[in-house]
Amino acid sequence: WCLPLSSVFVTFPGDILKNVTDEELADRYLKRFGYMEELQRSGIQFQGSSSKALMKMQRQMGLEETGLLDKPTMAAMKHPRCGVPDVRS
Amino acid sequence: YQTFTGDLKWDHHDVTYRILNYSPDMEESLIDDAFARAFKVWSDVTPLTFTRLYDGTADIMISFGRADHGDPYPFDGKDGLLAHAYPPGEGVQGDAHFDDDEYWTLGTGPVVKTRYGNAEGALCHFPFVFEGKSYSSCTSEGRTDNLPWCATTADYDNDKKYGFCPSELLYTFGGNANGAECVFPFIFLGETYNGCTTEGRNDGYRWCATTNDFDMDKKYGFCPSRDTAVIGGNSEGEPCSFPFVFLGKKYYSCTSEGRGDGKLWCATTNDYDQDKKWGFCPDRGYSLFLVAAHEFGHALGLDHSNIQDALMFPMYSYVEKFSLHKDDIEGIQYLYGPKPGPNPTPPQSTPDPSKQPDTPATTAPTTTTPAPIDPSKDACKVDKFDTITEIDGDLHFFKDGQYWRMSNKGLQGPFFLSERWPALPAVVDAAFQDQLNKKMYFFSGTRFWVYTGQSLLGPRGIDKLGLPKSVSRVEGVLHKGKDKVLLFSGENYWRLVVKDQMVDKMAVTNVVFGGVPSDVTDVFLYKRNMYFVRERFYWRMNVNKQVDRVGYVKYDLLQC
Numbered sequence: 001w002c003l004p005l006s007s008v009f010v011t012f013p014g015d016i017l018k019n020v021t022d023e024e025l026a027d028r029y030l031k032r033f034g035y036m037e038e039l040q041r042s043g044i045q046f047q048g049s050s051s052k053a054l055m056k057m058q059r060q061m062g063l064e065e066t067g068l069l070d071k072p073t074m075a076a077m078k079h080p081r082c083g084v085p086d087v088r089s
Numbered sequence: 090y091q092t093f094t095g096d097l098k099w100d101h102h103d104v105t106y107r108i109l110n111y112s113p114d115m116e117e118s119l120i121d122d123a124f125a126r127a128f129k130v131w132s133d134v135t136p137l138t139f140t141r142l143y144d145g146t147a148d149i150m151i152s153f154g155r156a157d158h159g160d161p162y163p164f165d166g167k168d169g170l171l172a173h174a175y176p177p178g179e180g181v182q183g184d185a186h187f188d189d190d191e192y193w194t195l196g197t198g199p200v201v202k203t204r205y206g207n208a209e210g211a212l213c214h215f216p217f218v219f220e221g222k223s224y225s226s227c228t229s230e231g232r233t234d235n236l237p238w239c240a241t242t243a244d245y246d247n248d249k250k251y252g253f254c255p256s257e258l259l260y261t262f263g264g265n266a267n268g269a270e271c272v273f274p275f276i277f278l279g280e281t282y283n284g285c286t287t288e289g290r291n292d293g294y295r296w297c298a299t300t301n302d303f304d305m306d307k308k309y310g311f312c313p314s315r316d317t318a319v320i321g322g323n324s325e326g327e328p329c330s331f332p333f334v335f336l337g338k339k340y341y342s343c344t345s346e347g348r349g350d351g352k353l354w355c356a357t358t359n360d361y362d363q364d365k366k367w368g369f370c371p372d373r374g375y376s377l378f379l380v381a382a383h384e385f386g387h388a389l390g391l392d393h394s395n396i397q398d399a400l401m402f403p404m405y406s407y408v409e410k411f412s413l414h415k416d417d418i419e420g421i422q423y424l425y426g427p428k429p430g431p432n433p434t435p436p437q438s439t440p441d442p443s444k445q446p447d448t449p450a451t452t453a454p455t456t457t458t459p460a461p462i463d464p465s466k467d468a469c470k471v472d473k474f475d476t477i478t479e480i481d482g483d484l485h486f487f488k489d490g491q492y493w494r495m496s497n498k499g500l501q502g503p504f505f506l507s508e509r510w511p512a513l514p515a516v517v518d519a520a521f522q523d524q525l526n527k528k529m530y531f532f533s534g535t536r537f538w539v540y541t542g543q544s545l546l547g548p549r550g551i552d553k554l555g556l557p558k559s560v561s562r563v564e565g566v567l568h569k570g571k572d573k574v575l576l577f578s579g580e581n582y583w584r585l586v587v588k589d590q591m592v593d594k595m596a597v598t599n600v601v602f603g604g605v606p607s608d609v610t611d612v613f614l615y616k617r618n619m620y621f622v623r624e625r626f627y628w629r630m631n632v633n634k635q636v637d638r639v640g641y642v643k644y645d646l647l648q649c
Contacts, residue, residue: 008336008346008347009347009348009349010336010347010348012322012323012347012348012354012367013323013365013367014321014322014323015166015321015322033403059395060393060395060403061395061397061403061404062395062397076404078350079404079405080168080169080170080171080191080375080404080405081169081170081171081403081404081405082170082171082172082173082380082383082384082387082393082403082404082405083162083164083170083171083172083173083188084173084174084387084392084393084403086393086403088093088094088392
């Protein structure tokens, strides 16, 4: 009921935060904060490679360790935070 | 908690910091204060001290920046990444960077400090009523010069207290023009500008010339953000333009239409469809204090914790009454050890000798059992003193008919007020010693007493000093030269000429001491510094009127 009746999404000029899919956002997040190393990802489909990384992230954030891109995990990824990686190589 | 690989930490305890630039979102004094309080979070529980440098290289260099700001880790616009910091070490190590695409506040919305007007720099009071209408932001209504202003009380119509809000028409910050206001229009590279611009810069900061020709005079400053200014987008610093047209429909307030992230935005011209100028609407913002305290944790050697309530948890959440989590304390003390000095000791019941075992202990005790303490006699257990004042060079702490003296011999007391100044009531709101003849002045409610040795004058009504009948008590006193004192009550103070025992007729004014809270409950002078006390905390202002320390009464002044 709180959604507008007819939603239209426009691309706002200069908006750094572009509309991205959940998978893209998660991919970027896991990489940026050290959960998924770049080499590990190359050539591998997101679903397979990231499940472990997701669980690691979920453990760090105190979320249920499902290994899936569920709602609480996506909400945590969109939450404002410190830019220092959580996991170091 | 976690530390960085190799337990990176500073090899010295006297850590220095330097603030390289400021955000346009808050007055500089408020930013200074937020950083000082953030450092204090850590110095309270470790042997670390933090000293601010104004030039040269400090251990921790603090700066605000946007997107690509000179290191390999760019920020990402509003929200998302808020700040980052590097673990201890040389060069960029130890430095803390804050994303200036965020809206920096104290966590609960705009903090607008006024200038000029008649409120002596007080913060805006939102909402306020002007000519029967309520305002939740600064306005230029009622003025012909377009300067934004606000009331500093809830009701301008009644109180008539106001000040001017941050605006490029009033002042600039940084740059090379000593804070002079913008001059419009001005010429830059042959072009004429009628407002602040980001042209000529790649960091997104808005600037203006402070003469009409930058090309010739090269005088400039950065434009402070108005409280109504949008954040980010492509019109940073511009106000919303209401109503505006978006996809053919008129909007009279901020909207989340057109966005998938639910963020409120507005156009900064009256037609978005045509001009495409927009920005995010101001919100509660992020607490600079909380984020800084977290980042300084990194700068001292702490990595992210996975305890959600810990300060070092990576995600931001606002807490009103902050206290450092046990996990953070354990982490920082793992690196630097605890703060030296005795820990507060809990009260214990007096042991009954008849119940002691009569056989000797088989092992030697490793700690000494502290002597029982009566909480009413332990100054360290007092949350808030009635008043604090300097008498004969020593600080005296008053509470409920008792007082303690802090001298170079340490803390002594409690002593009974009734033994030294028998006429005084149990609760003394304020006290001071006349520096010329050493007379003691005490205030309680609407009465005051003057002791010369053991001889007493009073009680008399404080209205006899020329204070208005509306003053219900004097809360603090500051010496002003040898023969005058400032008497504080609420947000006002009066100047008392001590020998005349009369306040100056025109000397009532609001608190004008920058960087201290307006709702202090005690004020006193000690070793030439001014102390402003609110609850358990004090703000120390030096002779240059700079707040150089914010601390706990208990730990710093009483050395508990």
